[in-house]
Structure formats: structure tokens, C-alpha cells
Amino acid sequence: MVKVKPVATRARRRDQAAQTRVRILDAAYRLLLAGGYEATTIQMVAEAAGVAVQTVYFVFGTKGRLYSEVENRVVLGDAPSEQWRERPWVAQMQQETDPRKLLEIFVEVDTDIKSRISPFVSALGPAFPSDPTSVAARDRGRDEFFGFVVGRLEAIGALPSHAMDIIRVVNTTEAYADLTTRRGWTVADWKEWLTNLLSGQLLRAPSDPPDSRARLSTWSSEAPGSTRSSRGGGSGARGR
Template sequence: MSDVNARPGQARRDRAKATRCKIIDTAYRLFCENGYPSTTMDAIAAAADVAVQTVYYVFRTKAALLREVIESAAAGEYDPPPVGQRSWMKQALASPDGHRALALTIEHGVDIYARVAPLTATIHTAAASDPDIDVFWQGVTQSRRAGMNQLIAGLAGHGHLRPGLDPQRATDIMVVLCSHETFLGLTGDAGWSVPEYKAWLYETLSHQLLKAKERDAQVTEDLSYHGLLQIP
């Protein structure tokens, strides 16, 4: 195919992608502001300045659109790869340094919670009324635990876990402390800043999970590990 013929096709794909991204951004704003029941496909179309038929053509259902909104918000990008395939998670899983593995996971994992936090009420309402969203969110929860279990397995494999700590128990601790619920409780109800939560989570998990001889000498210094987890 010549460049002349290829360019119009690419231009159409670029326009379609731009329209899709605009719908996702608009839906994110409306879901956050108005909740799930009140945010109709018609309202999203009107706010995005596209035909409602376009919204249905691209996303089919409101549940499917909300799923894409959540995934894009969580990743901070459109069409994101699974968490396990993102560069920071690959680095955390491959790192022989337990402190760096924790720092990377907390720095980027907490950013996911921060981006999804405004959607929390919408997600809970949608999950209670829409089986598709309920199944999707259960899958998110299961995937989060599986990822943390994989990280804990890496820490155990490198001999970083504190003596007597079963990897399953270590996973339980991390799942509860590094969660949407704990993030919202401390940054929302208690008024902590996101950097404060990151620093507390890093220090707490270091003490809960890592060997004393490794954690005590480094945890204070590592609160600013590679510029991460630094309270202003």
C-alpha cells in the first residue's frame, strides 16, 4: 500500500482513538460528579459533543464504558497493559533488593488508588446493581491479591521475609494495608496526604515483612528511596 493510501486510513484511526479517549475522559468526570445511575449514555454523549450512537458503537453498554474508565484511570493511560506487564511492576518483581521492591510497589500502586478514589462511590453503586461491574470488580480484587502474592514470593525467594512469617500471612498483611479501603480511610477520613500515606505504608510494611537486620538500618533513609515516598 502506498503512503498516499495509508495516510487516510491512519488519519481515520487517529480520529477514532481521539473520540474514544474524549468519551472516556468525559465519562470519568461525569461518573465522579454524578454517580452511576445519573450518568446516562446520553449525558456522556452530550458532554463529549458526540452522537449517542457513537458512544454505544464504541462501548456497547454503560457497564463496559465504566470498566474502561476504571482501567484507564487506574493506569493513568489509555489501553493499559495488565499491571504485571508494566515496567515498574516488572522491576519490583525482578529486584533482589526487598526495599526497592516495596518502594516501587507502593509508589506506583498507591498512585493507582489515588486516581481511582474519585470513582469509589460510583463503583460500589454500580457493582450493587450491575452484575457485570460486580464480576469485573471482584476480578480486580483477585488480580491485586495475585500480584501482591507474586511480590511476596519474590521477597521470600530472596530471603528477605522476617523469620517465621509465612508467605500467605505476609500476603494477607500487604493486601489489607495496601488497599483501596485503607487508602481512603487515611487520606479521606483521616485527612492524610498521599505522600504521608506512602511513607507510612512503606515503613509499616518494611517492619511487618522484612528481616530486622535489613529493615532497621535502612527504613528511615529509604523513605526517600530514589526520590520515592518523600513527605514534603
């Protein structure tokens, strides 16, 4: 009995520390989204999280480190991005054998991710890290996720050559932001367009030759509604 109490106490303290960490990250995210990097101070974060300034520094060390961890949580919304394989939709993708439905799940999940990343990147502006190390880290995380989807498509026999290249070049946060914030597209428009585009590019019939994929120049015809091309939506995404 003597040993049980310290163990329970340590467990309770770990839980409290984890909860404090989450409160700080959530507060920092809200403030960064509202005011940007330069305007967001550690004092503001501490007050919003209901902790002392010293606590923020004790947990994260520096403002830069705090920012990095906030960015890492934006992808999934409530957990570090490297935990994406633990999400229920991963099991859905692993079990799905219909290529079109697999792409629909992918587009749904990826659009949800972009809906968080896009405003965050916009709010931070020039403060968003663009150094080679940060860019490489983001690319690795994205490519791991996209690579998983490509692997599933390959497993069910729906994969043409250059699939990874196609997904990377058309499915970008920049294209999503451009079309949904500047070109007047709804999120539903984006999902429909991207699903149709990727289906046309990646889901060729097994009897089709490798070079039978639709040309990327037909993007605008894949956009939802005949008015999209007159808006310049396809060229807007293509320019990215």
C-alpha cells in the same frame, strides 16, 4: 502504489477511532467522578467528548459497558489495567535488589493507584458494581499485582510466610480512603505508615524464625507521628 493508499487510510482511521474512544472514556470518567453513575447520561458524555450520541453507543454499546471500561482505566489512569506490566516501574521492581527500596517503589505506585480508585468508588457509591463477577475480576487484578511484588521479595530472600495475606489485609482502598479522607492523614503519612508496616512484617532478617514477625496489633505504633494512635488511625484501618 495502488495498495499503499488504502493501507494508510485504514491506519489513519484506526488512529482516529482510538482517539475518539479515549475522548469518550476521559469525558465519562470526569462526569462520573463529578456527578455519579445515575446522574451521568450518554448525552452528557457525548457532548463532553464532542461526538454524537450514536457514536458513543456504536463504540461501547451500553452505558454499563462504557462504565466498565472507564473503571478498567482508573487503575493506571490512561490505559486498561491489564497493561500494568508495561509500566516503567515494573522494570524498576524487577531490577531492585534492596527489599526496603522495593517496598518503597511498591507503596509509591500502589498509592498512586489508590488515589484514583478511592474518589471514583466514592463518587459512584451504591452504583459501584459489587456483584460476585465484578468483585472476583477486581480481586484477580489486584492479586496479580500483589503476587508480582511477593514474588520479587521471595526472589531476594526477604519473604516470611503469609506475605500475600498480610499485604491484602492491610493495603486496601478502604483503609486508604478512611485514613486520608476521614482521619486526617496526608498521602505522605499513608506512604510512610504502610512502608514501615510492610517492612516490619515482611523484611525479617534471614536468621529470624518464621514466627518472629511483628504482631498486627502494633499497627498504630507504626503510624507516622505519636498522635496517630490518639486519632484512632490504626483502629480505623484495622476495622476494615
